[in-house]
Amino acid sequence: MDRTATPPAPARRIRRAVLAGPAVLGAAVVAFLAQRPLHHHRDGWHAWIGTINGVVFLTAAGLPLAALAVWALARRRSAAGTSPGWARRTALAEVGIAYGTLPWVWMIMLPGAGAGTAPRRVSLVPLRDLIEVLAGSPVTATVQVVGNLLVFAALGCFAPMRFAALASVPRILALGAGCSVLVETAQYVLWLDRVSSVDDVLLNAAGAGLAALASRRRWRAADPAPSAGPRPAPLPAR
Incomplete structure (x- = not known):
């Protein structure tokens, strides 16, 4: 029996409908919950894309769409061989x-509230900002530390699974630190009323490294020949 044979058309249609259902449901939930705040809020779309709460909500609600994107992309590549x-x-x-x-x-x-007017701030002393945060409110400290650890955690988790050249914790640490330096530099150049801190770079890189360690068992070398085409028939014995 050929286990790699393409499933019949009815089965494909059923699977497609089952996978598309959560995406449609997620989009409907987002539209339903967003219509009243967006209609009445004086800032319109700024309530969603210009605030942390709005971005968090849209990210969580868009998870079904992300799952659908994974399925569609994988199906397209499978169809290409x-x-x-x-x-x-x-x-x-x-x-x-x-x-x-x-x-x-x-x-x-x-x-921030003083973007474009408040003085630009840079903190280049390692651990100084982190110690000040940890000495303050436990809730604030937890949010600040965990949030910074998660910024490039997905990059650290998935990049070694996708690119064999990045299947190394030191390389992921360097990648996370490099991306964080770019973000901190952009905060300073764009005058966003945020502190460009070396501690943010350290936490961002550490988060990427920890995520890479968590996914290490799933690292593999890149597939040199990912084609799933039919195998040639063996030559008859003489």
């Missing part, structure tokens, strides 16, 4: 990197 396992793996990694990183970057790039 990529092995199903490798297609699913690369699709999950790529969508995971984007979906798990961009909302965090968006949130830390939101301007």
